[in-house]
Amino acid sequence: MTKDYQDFQHLDNEENDLHRLQRGPPPSPSLFHRLCSGSRLLLISLGLSLLLLVVVCVIASQNSQLRVDLLALRQNFSNFTASTEDQVKVLSTQGGSVGRKMKLLESQLEKQQQDLSEDHSNLLLHVKQLVSDLRSLSCQMAVLRSNGSERTCCPINWVEYEGSCYWFSSSGRAWTEADKYCQLENAHLVVVTSWDEQKFVQHHMGPINTWIGLTDQDGPWKWVDGTDYETNFKNWKPEQPDDWYGHGLGGGEDCAHLTSDGRWNDDVCRRPYRWVCETEMGKTN
Structure with a gap:
């Protein structure tokens, strides 16, 4: 019995050995298991941590450099x-200064042009007056030779201009008295119908108040020789005529005169101003 049991156990061991030979040697551990072993896993973790630390340091360094560059760029932009x-x-x-200088130069140039224009106008007036005086002198000589029977020029002390004769007073009278004086000379107070005639009268009278033949004593404004007032030349001062009653002399202002700058103003007819007489050439006695 014992022998049979031993034989059976021996047989069982042989079967087990046979099964081991058929299965082969036991498999070796996988790579993952080996990596995951304690010491290796620690080394890998340390390596990854070190790599991450290097990356963080590089990024931090670049970020710091970018900040420095950005600050420098901002400073440069601000500067x-x-x-x-x-x-x-x-x-x-500089542009404002140049503009002011340009305006000053333009103003000076414009003033010089105006002065040249006035000088040219005055020169032409003097030339015309010279020619008129020469013609008047020749005419006077002819009148003397004909014993006064023929007169085709202005009399002595009268000035010829554009076919008319003008006499300029050197004293003052009221408008009505001045008008009567001109009538006695077979003339009338001057009737200004153009800018050229205005300049001519101003040139001879200067900056002095001077009566002209314009009045509204009998209604609307009229020229003494019948020249139409509405359609002809006018040279009133701004806001004139105003028929002012505040002068304290009684009544309004019904007679026109030239002021110091040549423009017209209405005034009290009783004021003693200088005057100018006008008549057609050859009409004066």
Whole structure:
């Protein structure tokens, strides 16, 4: 019995050995298991941590450099902006100065042109007057030779201009008295119908109040020789005529006169102003 049991156990061991040979040697551990072993896993973790630390340091260094570059760029931009504003202010100041100088030069040039124009006008007036005086002198000589029977020029002390004769007073009278004086000379107070005639009268009278043949004593404004007032030349001062009653002399202002600058004004007819007589050439006695 014992022997049979031993034989059976021996047989069982042989079967087990046979099964082991058929299965082969036991498999070796996988790569993952080996990596995951304690010491290796620690080394890998340390390596990854070190790599991550290096990456973080690099990024932090680059970020710091970018901040420095950004601050430098902002500073440069701020300096550029300030410099540009200063240059713009300087250019604006220079531009304003140049503009003022240009306006001053334009004003001076315009004034010189006006002066030249006035000088030219006065020169032409003097030339015309010279020619008129020469013609009047020749005419006077002819009148003397004909014993006064023929007169085709202005009398002595009268000035010829554009076919008319003018006499300029050197004293003052009321408008009505001045008008009567002209009538006695077979003339009338001057009737100004153009800018050229205005300049002619101003040239001879100067900056002095001077009666002209314009009045509204009998209604609307009229020229003494019947020249139409509404359609002809006018040279009133601004806001004139105003028929002012505040002068304290009684009544309004019904007679026109030239002022110091040549423009017209209505005034009290009783004021003693100088005057100018006018008549057609050859009509004066």
